[in-house]
């Protein structure tokens with residue numbers, strides 16, 4: 318009996334220290350900083366229409382911007398509580414590792430070396446892309462191989478630089494580069510003819526082209542030379558924060574799959590008989606609390622920002638200047654790559 322009591326005490330102590338360890342981990346999470354500050358600091362790129370773009374009336378818009386708004390809604394209950402911080406491709410990981418931003422949501426590709434090295438952890442893909450090449454229409458070029466000996470405009474610190482090297486190197490083709498960090502200057506240099514071609518994520522090239530004075534003077538070649546799974550990174554080693562950003566993205570994709578939209582979410586919250594929807598919206602279970610959030614975390618994100626389909630349509634879909642179709646970014650049930658893990 319005494320022995321049993323002893324064991325009980327030891328077990329209780331063990332549990333307490335485990336609890337303390339968890340509490341310690343929770344205290345160290347960025348979640349507390351963001352909630353204390355009552356604002357999320359989100360690193361974005363500038364001038365990428367449809368993804369992260371500051372309009373003339375001072376409003377940020379785009380898919381990358383909306384992911385941060387969704388996180389702010391989930392964490393702070395208010396999608397507008399985001400401070401956007403402009404980063405370049407070159408300085409983005411320093412901004413994340415130094416604590417200047419809480420989330421990097423900026424056309425950033427998930428790669429092994431970035432996940433391993435740069436003080437950053439990847440969350441989950443938010444937009445599946447590939448690297449493309451844009452050139453001057455009057456060259457009459459139809460494929461990348463025809464650009465042997467060409468001058469390429471490049472952003473430093475991108476996967477685009479590395480993929481181009483691989484692609485040309487493997488085929489024994491040559492090229493020269495003009496490397497410019499500020500993207501507006503880079504695209505201006507290209508338009509003025511300082512480079513024969515420019516290469517980056519296809520989404521980026523298509524987006525910038527809509528902003529050109531004469532878009533028809535430039536051709537986006539059809540082939541992709543790489544895989545570019547783009548999504549948010551968070552500072553390395555903060556499991557709770559990483560879970561929150563990852564699962565906010567999944568919640569918005571699951572909402573599309575379950576046909577929960579910003580318009581019907583209130584009715585569904587009151588009336589649904591579907592247990593998956595009830596869990597997503599927090600009327601059944603306590604999933605939000607397990608993340609350290611309120612149980613209506615996903616409801617807030619969906620209500621205030623819309624589900625993935627709404628976000629895609631509003632920013633880059635057929636009714637926008639970009640006119641993207643869903644392509645790889647269809648749900649798995651529609652033969653796409655979006656396969657949000659279940660909220661349960």
Ligand SMILES: N[C@@H](CCC(=O)N[C@@H](CS)C(=O)NCC(=O)O)C(=O)O
Nearest residue numbers: 405406424425426472475476500521
């Ligand atoms: N996805 C690639 C490329 C990212 C990238 O450079 N994107 C373009 C978007 S159009 C850009 O922002 N370029 C220049 C800049 O503003 O830094 C990566 O993660 O390295």
